[in-house]
Amino acid sequence: MRRAIRVARQARAAARTPGRARLWFDVATVVVVGTLFAVGWPTLHLTHQVPAAAQPFIAALAVFPLALIRVNPALGWSISAGAALLIALAIQHQPGNDLPYQVVHILVLFALLFAVAVRAPMQIVLIAWIASSLLFATTMAGTSSFAEAGFGWPLAMTGLVGFGLLVRWLVLSRQALVRQEEQNELERARRAILEEKTRIARDLHDVVAHHMSMVVVQAQTAPYRVPDVSEAARAEFDSIGASAREALNEIRSMLGVLRSDGQLPEHAPQPVAADVVSVLDGVRRAGVRIDWTIDGPLAAVPDTVGLALYRIVQESLSNVSRHAPGAAVTVTVTVAAQVVEVLIANDAGTGGAPVVSSDGSGISGMRARAESIGGMLAAGPRSEGGFQVYARLPIPVAEGTVETPAATALPGARN
Template sequence: MMRTGAVSAVKTSAKLGRGRWPAVIAALVMLILYAVAWPTLQLTHDVPAPLMPLVAGFAVFPFVLVLSRPALGWAVTALAALVIPLVFDRIGYYTYPWQVVHILVILSLVLAVAVLEEIRVVLVVWIATVLLFFLYMPGDDGWGWTVGLTALIVFGLLVRWLVISRRQLAKEEEVSELERARRAVLEEKARIARDLHDIVAHHMSMVVVQAQSAPYRLTDVSDDVRAEFDSLGATARDALNEVRSLLGVLRSDGYTPENEPQPGIERIGELIAASQRAGVRVTANITGDPVGVSDGVGLAVYRILQESLTNSARHAPGAAVDVRIEFGLGTIEMDVNNGRGTESAPAIVPSDRGGGSGIRGMGERATAVGGRLVAHPRPDGGFEVHAVLPTVVAV
């Protein structure tokens, strides 16, 4: 953590140093301090007039580095603080070793070092400055300055860590926002893939079933017509496999209930009738009152039934399918059972490229509305789908 803060401080220092207006302001303040230090130097130290601008500049000019390279600025002004009391005598009534302006420059650079430089540099500057003040300040003032300098360093470190923590928080919020956007995209892709699977796969499967069962359902079918039906079924299967391969790319584990208008329980009759027209022997027993069923649950019921009928037609062609839906008080119970497929129509072998997402999609839909779903083979070779859903989406 300390190393991370040091790196962040170095980057902050470089950024501030490259800024135009901060550098202009630092230079302007430095000129004001120099304008004060030069004429007042004769009041504090015995310095020859020709050397006064040089001595004042030696003490004050390092302030211009306060935002870009404060450690270097501190080193120069600290060297001036070390040399000036040794070379030039003080005026009799003046007890401090440096001008007040010089002291302000030292304190400003110490604070900048605490905020912007690495921790080990801050430690060196603190120790060196404390020793400098402790040795040169008159009487017992060195102890007071030691406490004051320590408090200044602590304050600078607090400011530094506050800035770093706010910057890290802003970065984490940005990452979280990007993650939320990424998840939203994945969830939208999952929704699109699920709807395409439920709609396209269902109707394409009906086309395949009709094409392959037509020679067995219709009488006096010539060989040419039979070949045409076989070609149609093969083409539809290839198209279905390509669609499932594409959906495998779109799918993800995210799922959000759809808000757009979608089919619901009012279209269950149409779904069963469409399957019957396609040659699936479906019998339906729907009981209870569907009043109060939410749109999300109605969509889940429709899609689960649609996928169940599609799977029955694809994997057990010619088998009877029994659909039972009971709208109870607060719950909806649904069973879809089919027997073993007959041998009069060739079985459609499912493609592995689709990823087998149909049953998993049904389970996800049931879970999304607060229900549960079980799908498993029956002992007689058939298949059963059993779902229990609430009438409204569970919160």
């Protein structure tokens, strides 16, 4: 969840950054245009024979197209190139000046052609490159030995456009990398949210389903455990059991929406292995005939393994209550140096075998818990009747690795 909030903040910051960059670029463009105009207007009479009243307009025609360099560089280049051709053909330059238009006009043309190469569609880039080469090759002919070579200005235009295309490729590559990183960050945030939803859904299922199952068992067995129960009280207990079963089904449907498609391991487990005893005591108080044996210190079991052990025992006992009411249950927990083994077995009750729900609950959910820490789980009917669940959960060794034992098959087990 924190990662999702961080991604949203980064997205808002990224949205503000281009706006600021455009603002500063526009300010710089205005400053440059103003500076070029301030240089071009006073010096125009030195290079061209222009009436004083027309000089600011000619200077503006040469410089002001640069203001379009960010908004529409192709349009700015078209205006600037057309103005250059018009000035070269219609305005006589001063004796001793071989340039058909001012240096500031040439700089504006270069800047706009570069911007076209960086930002405009490739068809426009091709047209601008050819037109600029022809413009300079014809209007600047004879101005220098470089121009007299015939290929000098087209070569210069080619180099300028090539450099612009290189910058274009670098910018596009950078933008693609930024977009990919944003997508990766969003995907990581999405997975973090799904992981949290999965953890919440699984814990809700395990806790709520277990206690609701105990309500059903207590309601069903109360008429037999409490002496002198009237018919009205018996009917009330039946109603309580039916309502609890209906609520349990609705909770499962709700959790099916909350649960993600993947079975992801928890990162903040709450119950530990020692809490298994409280589950066993609670089941016995609910009227279930249960015996258990715990061989080894539960306190020595790591929290992650203890959480899986707790949930497997809890879900297995809930399945017994739902599908085999009245059955006797035996739970055996063995804690060794590198592994924890648990066996939950019940004799035949009035119900059938546990149902494996399609949303990952039940046996498949327990198996996912065991496999998420490198263990295994097998469940199936017993040859003498009833059902059993066996899980083998490895304890991480001192070096931090996990030893994954081979699966132990049960008669008729489903893996």
